[in-house]
Amino acid sequence: MINPGDALNIIIEEAKLLSSEEKHILNCLNDVLAEDIYSKDNLPPFDKSAMDGYAIKSEDSVNCSEENIGGFKIKGLIKAGDFCEEVIKAGEAYKIMTGAAVPQGADAVIQIEKVRTEDETLYLSEAVKKDNNIIKLGEEIKIGDLALSKGTVIRPVEVGLLSSLGYEYIKVYRKPTVALIITGDELVDIHSQIQKGKIRNSNEYSLKAMLKNLNCDGLSLGIVPDNKEALKEKMEYALEHADIVLSSGGASVGDYDFVRGILEEIGADIKFTSVAVKPGKPLTFATIKDKLFFALPGNPMAIINDFQEFVRPAIEKMMGKSQIFKEEFPVILADNFRGKAGRQKYLYVHIKKQEGSYYAYKAGSQSSNHLMTMSRANGVVIIPKGCENVQAGECFNGKFIFR
Amino acid sequence: MINPGDALNIIIEEAKLLSSEEKHILNCLNDVLAEDIYSKDNLPPFDKSAMDGYAIKSEDSVNCSEENIGGFKIKGLIKAGDFCEEVIKAGEAYKIMTGAAVPQGADAVIQIEKVRTEDETLYLSEAVKKDNNIIKLGEEIKIGDLALSKGTVIRPVEVGLLSSLGYEYIKVYRKPTVALIITGDELVDIHSQIQKGKIRNSNEYSLKAMLKNLNCDGLSLGIVPDNKEALKEKMEYALEHADIVLSSGGASVGDYDFVRGILEEIGADIKFTSVAVKPGKPLTFATIKDKLFFALPGNPMAIINDFQEFVRPAIEKMMGKSQIFKEEFPVILADNFRGKAGRQKYLYVHIKKQEGSYYAYKAGSQSSNHLMTMSRANGVVIIPKGCENVQAGECFNGKFIFR
Numbered sequence: 077m078i079n080p081g082d083a084l085n086i087i088i089e090e091a092k093l094l095s096s097e098e099k100h101i102l103n104c105l106n107d108v109l110a111e112d113i114y115s116k117d118n119l120p121p122f123d124k125s126a127m128d129g130y131a132i133k134s135e136d137s138v139n140c141s142e143e144n145i146g147g148f149k150i151k152g153l154i155k156a157g158d159f160c161e162e163v164i165k166a167g168e169a170y171k172i173m174t175g176a177a178v179p180q181g182a183d184a185v186i187q188i189e190k191v192r193t194e195d196e197t198l199y200l201s202e203a204v205k206k207d208n209n210i211i212k213l214g215e216e217i218k219i220g221d222l223a224l225s226k227g228t229v230i231r232p233v234e235v236g237l238l239s240s241l242g243y244e245y246i247k248v249y250r251k252p253t254v255a256l257i258i259t260g261d262e263l264v265d266i267h268s269q270i271q272k273g274k275i276r277n278s279n280e281y282s283l284k285a286m287l288k289n290l291n292c293d294g295l296s297l298g299i300v301p302d303n304k305e306a307l308k309e310k311m312e313y314a315l316e317h318a319d320i321v322l323s324s325g326g327a328s329v330g331d332y333d334f335v336r337g338i339l340e341e342i343g344a345d346i347k348f349t350s351v352a353v354k355p356g357k358p359l360t361f362a363t364i365k366d367k368l369f370f371a372l373p374g375n376p377m378a379i380i381n382d383f384q385e386f387v388r389p390a391i392e393k394m395m396g397k398s399q400i401f402k403e404e405f406p407v408i409l410a411d412n413f414r415g416k417a418g419r420q421k422y423l424y425v426h427i428k429k430q431e432g433s434y435y436a437y438k439a440g441s442q443s444s445n446h447l448m449t450m451s452r453a454n455g456v457v458i459i460p461k462g463c464e465n466v467q468a469g470e471c472f473n474g475k476f477i478f479r
Numbered sequence: 480m481i482n483p484g485d486a487l488n489i490i491i492e493e494a495k496l497l498s499s500e501e502k503h504i505l506n507c508l509n510d511v512l513a514e515d516i517y518s519k520d521n522l523p524p525f526d527k528s529a530m531d532g533y534a535i536k537s538e539d540s541v542n543c544s545e546e547n548i549g550g551f552k553i554k555g556l557i558k559a560g561d562f563c564e565e566v567i568k569a570g571e572a573y574k575i576m577t578g579a580a581v582p583q584g585a586d587a588v589i590q591i592e593k594v595r596t597e598d599e600t601l602y603l604s605e606a607v608k609k610d611n612n613i614i615k616l617g618e619e620i621k622i623g624d625l626a627l628s629k630g631t632v633i634r635p636v637e638v639g640l641l642s643s644l645g646y647e648y649i650k651v652y653r654k655p656t657v658a659l660i661i662t663g664d665e666l667v668d669i670h671s672q673i674q675k676g677k678i679r680n681s682n683e684y685s686l687k688a689m690l691k692n693l694n695c696d697g698l699s700l701g702i703v704p705d706n707k708e709a710l711k712e713k714m715e716y717a718l719e720h721a722d723i724v725l726s727s728g729g730a731s732v733g734d735y736d737f738v739r740g741i742l743e744e745i746g747a748d749i750k751f752t753s754v755a756v757k758p759g760k761p762l763t764f765a766t767i768k769d770k771l772f773f774a775l776p777g778n779p780m781a782i783i784n785d786f787q788e789f790v791r792p793a794i795e796k797m798m799g800k801s802q803i804f805k806e807e808f809p810v811i812l813a814d815n816f817r818g819k820a821g822r823q824k825y826l827y828v829h830i831k832k833q834e835g836s837y838y839a840y841k842a843g844s845q846s847s848n849h850l851m852t853m854s855r856a857n858g859v860v861i862i863p864k865g866c867e868n869v870q871a872g873e874c875f876n877g878k879f880i881f882r
Contacts, residue, residue, distance in 0.1 A: 157664030159676035177676040231881040236685030237850040239669040261560030266642040273562035273580040282639030447640040478634040
């Protein structure tokens, strides 16, 4: 039984960055950029008016005041999208709309609210500073500047930035294909009635939903009966067609648990076969060439916990993320929780913020088959291996789940 | 100019819960349940073994000890999925695998690691308590019990729970259809070269990406020229086909900004036309029957800020979410930031946790056209309306963005 920290180190060491692929920017949300993006333009591409107003030469307004309101000849109107070919001369002004290109020769825009016009003449009651209300050419980014570095996670703002720079397709790291093998003669389809001794195949759905949450495709190979030959065939197929293979159930020491034996037969490098965590102890991790194999436990809560703690970080590292661990923070227990020493315990709890601190409330039985408890929980509190029962008022690290 | 809190209250008041629809559970992630879900079964549906071991009558083991190792007749093997029709009798045991149904008459399972067997006989060196290693019928949930209430957000664990209960399709609230109208003669397609006076249409991509981030479909009506008739036609079409209409640009006081005039013509109830926030002041909100219309500003950073602060909460309320505001927390400024009084300012910053506190570092110019700054930011600090320049060391509320 290996410690969870050591288990994670081994997994992370084996999870290698995948190749990159070119995708449309709108299909890249949450992907990781696999190239540096340089600007091919100046942004803005011209001196731009930040306001609706009048473009003038600022030096012309030096003497303007309440008493001396000047008088500029309004030459015309520049709308956003227009380009004025004329060069503005002393004593001239152009009416200009927000976002429009400032005419050549002008170096300031005075807001429409601050002026008075009469016929074709503009009157100012104050001096205007150079560059007033002008967004300068290249102020945001210049040709050749680095806009986004390799490794950046694509969020909506990066989609906006890339489109403003004219990038419609970008290179991002490929996400792993994850094959699912569900074993167990006790399993029936979720739309079936439960017959004697059987339960519904919920693990496949939990796994598919967790993969979908990471925008990963699950390659489901369905329920495989507890039959060594059938299982071996599926495992070999999965290893050929996926980057990561997850099996559910069939990894404890029972007579009918073949996964480990098959892994040995096919020459997998078995790194560990159980981890000192609760729930989720029966977790086997193996590598076969560059493929990762996780034999996950069959208990519904254990499989979700192991996926979140051990599989998710591997997936995120392979797709190029640098922040693969969720932020932990101190959580004060609001209830007592029973436990035994020997394994690191993940208590599924309801975390509430009260007066600036986080408190953990009971969400139900911590038995590893209880999805009801996990469904009532919004977080976990992590109780170290050495601890037994823990009491209200004690403080441990915790984190939120599924967000 | 309305205060942001008042603006939000008006929007939230007008954003009404949409109707529900039936969907496959794997397509419901992040949706909100529109019905109560009751269990149609007991879970587990039988007394289930939590371990690989031997099922016995616990009373038979009362006198077992290191010295008195008893001797039980092993009657057979029960695998997961099997159902044993025999009733166990005094002095008998069944070998049983994890997840298998405990045979009738047995009330305890002793782990395989704790016993010794010889031929068909089981020897125990300790007494076994009643219910040891047995997950009792209905322990997780009983027939008719409430499993999930209306209003629950569907996460992977709820998908797992629903499948274990045999629910493949569920009723969830519909998400709003959101139509996008992008105005501006200055806009060119993102794959175009920028000609004089033009910029690329990045706002449409930012909006589509933000909608996708909420799993909402955007109904894009493309770039509409600054022409009142064309715009009116698009607006009417959008209001007919969508629950929410977003327009970008064209809502300031410029001569070529028609949106507000059209809203009045078509009888919309205009609730406000500007909000005291920076960036994002030129925001118009109107209702037409049960439809919501947001005229968003054209500046790239302003439109994203307004979407996150004012549109997102409306969408989330309409799809049934009860927690529609992001968690704010105290953030200490690590840099000085310049600002004017008069509007609530959203400073786009890099928030770092240091020794248990959050600190905000400059990410670049806060000018409302700078997507580069927003791209370097992972959060905002919210500076109240009355504040001007703020100094390193001062503490304000902040929150993370895009997560």
